Amino acid sequence: MTLTNREIARIFDNIADMLEIKGEIVHRVLSYRRAAEAIRETPQDLQTLAAEGQLQTIPGIGKTLAEKIEELLERGTVDLYERLKAEIPLGVLDILHISGVGPKRAKRLWQELGITSIEQLEEAAKAGKLRAMSGMGAKSEQRILEGIEALRRQQTGRTPLGIAYPLAQEILEYLLELDEAKFGSVAGSIRRARPTIGDIDLLIASDDPDPIMERFVTMSNVAQVLDHGPSKSSVQLHNGMQVDLRVLPEARWGTALHHFTGSQAHNIHIRELFLKRGLSLNEFSLTRVESGEEILCATEEEVFSHLGMPYIPPEIREDWGEIEAALEGRLPKLITLEDIHADLHMHTTWSDGTLSIEQMAQAAYERGRKFIVICDHSYSLGVANGLTVERLMAQQEEIRRVDAKMNGKIRVFHGTEMEINADGTLDFPDEVLEKLDFVVASLHMSLRQPREQITARLLNAINNPHVDLIGHPRGQLIPNREPADLDMDAVFEAAKASGIALEINANPHRLDLEAQYARRAVEMGIPLAINTDAHRASEMDLLFYGVMTARRGWVEAPSVLNTWPLERFLEWTHQRGR
DNA sequence: GCCGTTTTCGGCCCGACTGTTTTCAGTCG
Numbered sequence: 255m256t257l258t259n260r261e262i263a264r265i266f267d268n269i270a271d272m273l274e275i276k277g278e279i280v281h282r283v284l285s286y287r288r289a290a291e292a293i294r295e296t297p298q299d300l301q302t303l304a305a306e307g308q309l310q311t312i313p314g315i316g317k318t319l320a321e322k323i324e325e326l327l328e329r330g331t332v333d334l335y336e337r338l339k340a341e342i343p344l345g346v347l348d349i350l351h352i353s354g355v356g357p358k359r360a361k362r363l364w365q366e367l368g369i370t371s372i373e374q375l376e377e378a379a380k381a382g383k384l385r386a387m388s389g390m391g392a393k394s395e396q397r398i399l400e401g402i403e404a405l406r407r408q409q410t411g412r413t414p415l416g417i418a419y420p421l422a423q424e425i426l427e428y429l430l431e432l433d434e435a436k437f438g439s440v441a442g443s444i445r446r447a448r449p450t451i452g453d454i455d456l457l458i459a460s461d462d463p464d465p466i467m468e469r470f471v472t473m474s475n476v477a478q479v480l481d482h483g484p485s486k487s488s489v490q491l492h493n494g495m496q497v498d499l500r501v502l503p504e505a506r507w508g509t510a511l512h513h514f515t516g517s518q519a520h521n522i523h524i525r526e527l528f529l530k531r532g533l534s535l536n537e538f539s540l541t542r543v544e545s546g547e548e549i550l551c552a553t554e555e556e557v558f559s560h561l562g563m564p565y566i567p568p569e570i571r572e573d574w575g576e577i578e579a580a581l582e583g584r585l586p587k588l589i590t591l592e593d594i595h596a597d598l599h600m601h602t603t604w605s606d607g608t609l610s611i612e613q614m615a616q617a618a619y620e621r622g623r624k625f626i627v628i629c630d631h632s633y634s635l636g637v638a639n640g641l642t643v644e645r646l647m648a649q650q651e652e653i654r655r656v657d658a659k660m661n662g663k664i665r666v667f668h669g670t671e672m673e674i675n676a677d678g679t680l681d682f683p684d685e686v687l688e689k690l691d692f693v694v695a696s697l698h699m700s701l702r703q704p705r706e707q708i709t710a711r712l713l714n715a716i717n718n719p720h721v722d723l724i725g726h727p728r729g730q731l732i733p734n735r736e737p738a739d740l741d742m743d744a745v746f747e748a749a750k751a752s753g754i755a756l757e758i759n760a761n762p763h764r765l766d767l768e769a770q771y772a773r774r775a776v777e778m779g780i781p782l783a784i785n786t787d788a789h790r791a792s793e794m795d796l797l798f799y800g801v802m803t804a805r806r807g808w809v810e811a812p813s814v815l816n817t818w819p820l821e822r823f824l825e826w827t828h829q830r831g832r
Numbered sequence: 833g834c835c836g837t838t839t840t841c842g843g844c845c846c847g848a849c850t851g852t853t854t855t856c857a858g859t860c861g
Contacts, residue, residue: 281844285833316834354850356859389858393851442861453861481860486848488860498861500848513846518861525845530838536846 255330258739259293259300262326264334266290266319271347272338274357288314288519293323295574296808297770301327302743313573345370345642349381352401362387376402390597400478407477408494412450414732416762418495418800419444422454425497429469434462436504441514445568447802449732449765453496453788457514457637463501470499506538510549513537519573527561527577569769569805586808589784591801593811595624596823599671599694599725599757599785604649605630606638608790609637611649612656615666617791625665625820627692628653629725632681633696634673643686646670650689667691670726676700678711680718687720692827694757696725701738709741716748723783723815724749724832726759726766742771746778753830755781755815758802761793772807781826 257265270286279832292314293300300323305311309320325332330541342364349360349372363369366387369378375398378384384395422440422759430438435458439445442455460466468485471479480488480496488498502510513521514537528535532543540549540560551557555565563580567588570576579585601607602614609617611628618626630649631640641649657666669692673681676699687693695715701708715721727745728737749756756775764787775782784800786793804814809818815826 279833282833285843288834314834354859358858380845389852391852455861481849483849486861488849514861516861518845522845529845534846538847805841 256301257328257330259296262300262323263290263293265326265332266293268344268347269338271350271357272342275342275346275350275361276338277357277361285314286318286756291519295572295770297694298743298773299741323711343370345372348372349375352398352405354397354401359390372402372405392534401570403512404478404480404490404494404496407490412452412733413495413531414762415447415449415451416732416796417767418451418454418707419762419799422456422497425454425470425473426456426458428473429456429466431456432466432469433503434460434465436460439511441511442498442516445515446517446571447769447799447806448707449762449768449803453498455514456497456499457511458501459504459507460501461503466501467499470497484501500537502537505550505552507741508553508556509535510537512551512554512557515568515571517572520571520577523577524557524561524575531561532606551661566755567805569802570808572806574770586810588805589801589809589811589814591798591816593817594784594801594814596626596795596816596818596820597620597623597786597788597797598627598669598692598723598783598816599629599759600626600788600789600794601630601671602628604628604645605635605640606789611652611666612659614788614791615656615664617794619664620796623664623794625667625823627667629669629671629692629694632670632672634675635683640681641670643682646682646686647689669693671696672721673698673789674711674715676703676711676713680715680721684718684720687718692723693721694723694725695721697727697729697738701729701735703738705739705741708738709744712740712745713748716745716754719752719830721754722827723755723757725757725785725787726764727756728766728768728771730764730766730768732763732765737766742774746775746780749775749780750778755783758782758784758800758804758809760784760786760797760803762796762799765803766800767803767807769803770808772804772809776809776813781815782809782813785816 266286267290270283274283292312296312304324304327309315309323322332322443346360346364349355363375367378369375379395379399384390422444426438426440429435436456441457443451452634458466464486471482471489472486473639475491476489477492478490480490486500488496490496500514525535534541534543558565564585566576597618600614602609602611631638633642634639653666653668660666669690671694674695674697728740730737756767758772784804786797788794815823
């Protein structure tokens with residue numbers, strides 16, 4: 255059983271933590287952390303890359319780490335890790351996750367008090383044993399206990415974007431009600447549209463921060479105030495989420511928003527470029543290193559312009575090549591919400607939706623869609639009241655009737671979201687599929703099959719000439735269900751060969767394909783579709799999550815079926831054998 | 833441990849808040 259990318263990343267993170275506790279130089283530690291992060295973001299399997307000798311093409315992976323990855327793939331572990339584990343109990347690493355405990359304290363707690371678990375630490379803190387250590391007092395003890403509580407409130411590590419984003423907007427709007435607050439923005443990973451969010455970052459422009467900070471730390475949903483200063487405050491909410499608020503003067507907005515949007519890797523790269531030009535960048539300004547002269551930037555555009563760059567959209571600020579692209583004038587023209595005028599995957603009461611065909615058509619029309627495809631489930635998905643062939647054909651009559659009734663305001667087409675069964679078979683035979691306007695095929699069941707089996711299932715659907723689109727290809731549910739163990743390289747190769755499209759499912763619980771896979775699909779010339787998979791009218795409003803995900807994947811409008819004029823869309827489905 | 837339009841060796845982004853340190857270390861983002 256070879257290790258997955260995620261498991262290898264986790265081992266590198268553990269190695270980084272242990273090296274840090276040992277007091278290893280910080281840059282060696284950071285190398286492991288950066289490598290772990292890069293591995294998590296890599297859409298290809300490390301195994302494949304290793305076989306091709308391509309591991310060092312991953313940024314942050316050099317000769318040494320490439321060898322360690324190869325050893326991990328072969329043996330399941332690596333000498334360094336084994337030696338470190340023999341030296342430092344793994345429980346000490348758990349303690350590191352407590353807010354207020356870093357490597358230095360974790361090491362002293364372990365070595366001076368023999369504490370190797372969160373439970374032991376809690377017991378010692380409650381017994382007042384921590385204050386015996388130099389540099390630790392009663393307040394530190396209390397803070398650690400609060401940190402343990404905070405960790406327990408935080409049940410799952412990261413929060414889905416679909417929960418964090420509306421919450422962040424709500425808090426921001428509440429704070430902006432104050433006259434002292436001129437304007438504000440959500441920043442951090444929400445602004446970059448990461449599918450899951452660690453904490454909420456908010457930024458407000460003001461010359462008088464105190465009342466804003468006061469309103470922030472006294473919000474009714476605050477469980478605990480973590481920091482409370484004039485420029486930065488942090489709280490933890492009752493739901494476990496941490497929210498950071500920064501307040502800065504309007505004249506410094508550009509540098510501030512850029513700084514707090516990140517990513518950290520992007521910021522570091524940008525700052526290095528500035529340093530080479532004799533400029534130091536922080537959240538307040540640019541500073542000429544020699545003269546100390548300050549240059550204020552009120553907009554992000556100004557920040558980039560001082561490097562001779564165009565504006566880089568936040569969704570692609572991950573140091574995945576956007577800085578080089580900006581310098582060379584080849585930034586993508588990212589797709590926008592306005593580019594989309596069709597939705598090719600939605601449900602009705604015929605299967606598990608809540609509205610009739612006509613109601614969904616009307617709701618889509620009200621949201622400016624020019625055409626939609628009704629794709630209800632097929633019969634093998636019994637829990638969703640999937641359609642038999644007979645009901646499917648009856649549905650077609652109803653769809654034709656509604657399409658006629660809409661009188662050209664919006665076109666309504668007939669499709670299916672056909673089940674790809676556990677044995678790889680499809681629910682409808684070719685002669686049925688031929689009668690439909692559009693065919694989506696999706697995996698819902700037996701998602702934990704071994705890689706070869708589940709990949710073969712999906713390839714069977716991809717290779718069927720009547721299937722136009724694979725719905726939510728990897729089958730993940732954010733935050734709790736991992737994607738299926740698919741050989742994505744094989745999936746992309748097959749999709750390329752068959753000319754099929756792949757979906758970016760806009761529902762924030764799915765966001766599937768994720769950005770890095772969407773980017774790879776586009777690079778290979780595979781068309782995409784961004785669909786809401788709506789089961790009710792309100793879910794049509796989640797389309798922007800799909801668009802943000804696409805933007806993260808450097809996707810441009812021409813690659814996306816939903817941006818095409820109707821004639822071109824119909825032509826494309828025709829060419830696919832209809 | 834990575835990496836190279838100043839470098840294959842010697843660098844590696846930058847600042848806020850807290851607590852207990854009488855001048856700063858630790859932690860965090």
